[in-house]
Amino acid sequence: MRLYIAEKPSLGRAIADVLPKPHRRGEGCIWVGNGDCVSWCVGHLLEQVEPDVYKPQYKKWAEQDLPIVPEQWQLVPKASSRKQLAVLRKLLKQAQSIVHAGDPDREGQLLVDEVIDYLKVGKAKKATVQRLLINDLNPAAVRKALTDLRDNRDFIPLSTSALARSRADWLYGINLTRASTLQGRKVGYEGVLSVGRVQTPLLGLVVRRDEAIKSFVSKPFYEVLAHLQAPPHKDQQQESCKEIESLFHAKWQPSEACQPHMDEEGRVLSRALAENVVGRISGQSAEVTAVQHKPGRQAPPLPYSLSALQIDAAKRFAMSAQQVLDGCQSLYEKHKLITYPRSDSRYLPREHHRQAKDVLEAIGRMAGKLQSAVVGADVTIKGKVWNDAKVKAHHAIIPTLKTMPPDQLSSHEAKLYELIARQYILQFYPHHTFTNTCIDVVIAGGSFRATAKCVKEMGWKVL
Numbered sequence: 001m002r003l004y005i006a007e008k009p010s011l012g013r014a015i016a017d018v019l020p021k022p023h024r025r026g027e028g029c030i031w032v033g034n035g036d037c038v039s040w041c042v043g044h045l046l047e048q049v050e051p052d053v054y055k056p057q058y059k060k061w062a063e064q065d066l067p068i069v070p071e072q073w074q075l076v077p078k079a080s081s082r083k084q085l086a087v088l089r090k091l092l093k094q095a096q097s098i099v100h101a102g103d104p105d106r107e108g109q110l111l112v113d114e115v116i117d118y119l120k121v122g123k124a125k126k127a128t129v130q131r132l133l134i135n136d137l138n139p140a141a142v143r144k145a146l147t148d149l150r151d152n153r154d155f156i157p158l159s160t161s162a163l164a165r166s167r168a169d170w171l172y173g174i175n176l177t178r179a180s181t182l183q184g185r186k187v188g189y190e191g192v193l194s195v196g197r198v199q200t201p202l203l204g205l206v207v208r209r210d211e212a213i214k215s216f217v218s219k220p221f222y223e224v225l226a227h228l229q230a231p232p233h234k235d236q237q238q239e240s241c242k243e244i245e246s247l248f249h250a251k252w253q254p255s256e257a258c259q260p261h262m263d264e265e266g267r268v269l270s271r272a273l274a275e276n277v278v279g280r281i282s283g284q285s286a287e288v289t290a291v292q293h294k295p296g297r298q299a300p301p302l303p304y305s306l307s308a309l310q311i312d313a314a315k316r317f318a319m320s321a322q323q324v325l326d327g328c329q330s331l332y333e334k335h336k337l338i339t340y341p342r343s344d345s346r347y348l349p350r351e352h353h354r355q356a357k358d359v360l361e362a363i364g365r366m367a368g369k370l371q372s373a374v375v376g377a378d379v380t381i382k383g384k385v386w387n388d389a390k391v392k393a394h395h396a397i398i399p400t401l402k403t404m405p406p407d408q409l410s411s412h413e414a415k416l417y418e419l420i421a422r423q424y425i426l427q428f429y430p431h432h433t434f435t436n437t438c439i440d441v442v443i444a445g446g447s448f449r450a451t452a453k454c455v456k457e458m459g460w461k462v463l
Helices: 009-017 077-095 106-118 122-125 139-148 152-186 199-215 256-261 271-281 306-317 321-334 350-366 370-374 412-429
Strands: 001-005 024-026 029-031 035-039 044-049 075-077 095-099 225-229 247-252 285-299 430-444 447-457
Touching: 001 077, 001 106, 009 029, 009 095, 009 225, 009 285, 009 430, 035 077, 044 106, 044 152, 075 077, 095 106, 095 122, 106 152, 106 370, 152 256, 225 430, 247 430, 271 447, 306 321, 306 412, 350 370, 350 412, 370 412
Parallel strands: 001 035, 001 095
Antiparallel strands: 024 029, 029 035, 044 075, 225 247, 247 447, 285 430, 430 447
16 A cells, blocks of 8 residues: 655645545545555644653753753654544554655655654655655646655755754754743743744844834935936937937036045035035036946746745735735635745746646636736746756746636735736746946036936836
């Protein structure tokens, strides 16, 4: 019997759906037609033990016991997961082979690996464990993933990184919380001073930023803009010249002699100095000393990782990070409209480019606002996003081939789908191209500079 261990029931059901029928529901598992079995964890089934498990004396907080560093780390089943752990214990004993089907990230790798270790699967069987990586819960994608199983040992570094994170959290939190609390008690503080590896630095950043805002003292600074009008070119007909095209503004570039009147960012703080410059240059002619034209181009922004999506959704829709995560999980697990959302990658495998036309058609059916964008997309474009070297366990968040009536999505789900879809469509639009122009002029001995950007082709920015 081959046993598939998924990270959660929804993924287990997606795997079972493409395996041979008929299916038979068991306790915490699904038996499939060829005798194989699909089971699952429910997130982490195991957790780090409390310090007093290592030594009873650690139950009482005392400075002389710090730092607490376990010699042999121990895990214990979570109270809520003992039943499912017992199911997996029984199934692992029956299984001739195991397929690790945790989510394609480091936590997904660790939580199945630690169950296999905790339940003492034999070395020979453990050496044959295969890894199933699923980024898309739609049947066709799951079937394809099942044909590309990998050796689970290839992912030891991923699992180890998650384990290191877990132990660092324990060491940092347990020891520094106790140390800080014990120091607090010496000065009369009776509560617990909680310290966390992520929590405390993040709160520190927020507090320091808040203090900087409160203590900020605004200082006026001064710029001088010269309003210039260029004469028409000799070869231009007078009647064809447009006055508006010959007007531009040039900004004063203070010399080294002005340094005593400037701040560390190069801004002039003296109004008298700025007014003196105005008086010198008013009504004077300007000599153009240099003109530079530099062509430029801007590639489309890459598809979303989870953090990039959370940033854009916050800017556009004032959605919290948790709302974005919840909406994405629903789009992934419930509706199967997007690929795996807890991704830190913004690249796609080159092989996926073959599905581009079908994905775009699915977007056109799902998001009415984007139909014209889909029509304008050029699937022959193959930009930097298609990069196998930058795709590890999972790729960027993109729409799947599945469609459904759009009105079945909640407001948040629809907004997130549209953001993800638009970002994908951008990959099939040309670069945004432009020319940067810089003009240096001298007026009454003072240096001035004008800059402008002239768009040549809007490219992906039409969206």
